[in-house]
Amino acid sequence: MKKLVVLSGAGVSAESGLQTFRGAGGLWEGHRVEDVASPEAWKRDPALVLEFYNQRRKQLINAQPNEAHRLICGLERFYDVTVVTQNVDDLHERAGSSNVVHLHGELMKCRSEENDSLIYTMDHWELKHGDLAEDGSQLRPHIVWFGEMVPMFETALVLASRADLLLVIGTSLAVYPAAALIHYIRDNIPFYLIDPQEVLSGQVRVNHIKAGGSEGMKIFYELLGLK
Numbered sequence: 001m002k003k004l005v006v007l008s009g010a011g012v013s014a015e016s017g018l019q020t021f022r023g024a025g026g027l028w029e030g031h032r033v034e035d036v037a038s039p040e041a042w043k044r045d046p047a048l049v050l051e052f053y054n055q056r057r058k059q060l061i062n063a064q065p066n067e068a069h070r071l072i073c074g075l076e077r078f079y080d081v082t083v084v085t086q087n088v089d090d091l092h093e094r095a096g097s098s099n100v101v102h103l104h105g106e107l108m109k110c111r112s113e114e115n116d117s118l119i120y121t122m123d124h125w126e127l128k129h130g131d132l133a134e135d136g137s138q139l140r141p142h143i144v145w146f147g148e149m150v151p152m153f154e155t156a157l158v159l160a161s162r163a164d165l166l167l168v169i170g171t172s173l174a175v176y177p178a179a180a181l182i183h184y185i186r187d188n189i190p191f192y193l194i195d196p197q198e199v200l201s202g203q204v205r206v207n208h209i210k211a212g213g214s215e216g217m218k219i220f221y222e223l224l225g226l227k
Contacts, residue, residue, distance in 0.1 A: 002164040004079035006072055007181055009086045009171025011195065012213045015066040016091055018059065038146045042113075046138070050127055053141040057107055057125040060089050068169065068213035069095035071221065078226055079165065084156045084181065086171055088143055101152050101159070109142035116151075160184040167220065169194040170213050192220060 010018070035041050036052040073096040075081045082099040083092050088107040092100045112118035112133035119142055120133070131139045144150050160166065160181045166189060173179040185191060192207045194216030207223070209216045221227070 001080045003159075003162055004075060004081045004165045004167065005159050005163040006075070006081060006083045007085075007160075007166070007168045007171065008072070008083060008092070009169070009173075011170025012066075012068050012072075012085075013063075013087050013089050013091055014170070015068060015213055016063045016089075018063055018089060018091075033146065037143070039148060042140060042145070046140075047129060049141070050129060053107065053143070054126050056088075057122070057127075060091075060107055061125050063089070063091065065091045065095035066214060068217050069097075071214070071217035072169075073097045075226075078224075082159050084159060101156055103144070103150055103152050103156060105141070105143035107141070107143070110139040111142045112137045113140045156181055157184050161186070164189055166191045167194070168192070169216065171195075172197070192223075194220065 031052060035045075036049055042049050069091050072081075072083060072092065076096075076098060081097070082101060083097050084101045084103060085092060086103050088102065088105050090106065090108050108122050110120050110122055110127055110131075112135050114137040115133065115135050118133045118135060120139070127139060127141065129138070133139050161184045163185055166182070166185050168182065168191075172195070173182065182191070190207065191205050192209060194209045194211060194213065196210055196212055198208075198210075209219050209223075211219055
């Protein structure tokens with residue numbers, strides 16, 4: 001079975017009502033990214049960071065996968081599919097996707113602020129000051145903040161280099177290191193991009209489907225003759 005790698009971004013989850021990270025003016029619901037998504041922010045005002053992600057988590061729990069998520073899952077009937085996502089939500093998993101690699105962490109998980117290997121799955125939306133890991137340190141969101149290493153990036157590079165087909169959906173490919181993944185695919189493999197905007201001008205190898213997530217996935221199925 002051929003290997004299909006799907007690189008997904010915030011545009012996929014936008015149809016489920018989740019706000020995209022890079023909003024107007026560089027603000028995320030009134031907050032500068034630097035104030036809620038960096039190690040410096042955590043040191044300066046952990047209460048603000050905890051509350052910010054609590055609200056994101058609360059929103060996520062009430063969200064549902066959309067048709068794009070479900071159609072991506074449906075590709076498993078035809079291919080060996082791995083979803084490499086820039087998203088921190090769990091909507092791909094809830095839609096049924098079997099193999100999901102999260103580049104930027106997972107909102108429904110938390111971890112020790114002292115030991116990156118102590119990771120816990122959350123079944124509720126609120127993480128409080130005083131909630132401790134088993135090593136006695138404060139639990140923090142299991143999110144890759146700006147300025148931190150992306151631990152799953154090497155895994156994603158290997159997956160991209162072995163892919164027989166690449167589908168990029170819902171991302172402008174402006175965020176590194178994820179944007180670098182397209183440079184690791186083999187020269188002869190089909191490369192599809194679903195985005196309503198012209199985000200990869202000059203990339204002649206790209207089969208660009210100028211549409212939103214759900215509509216674009218339907219067109220993708222048609223182009224590949226999938227039913």
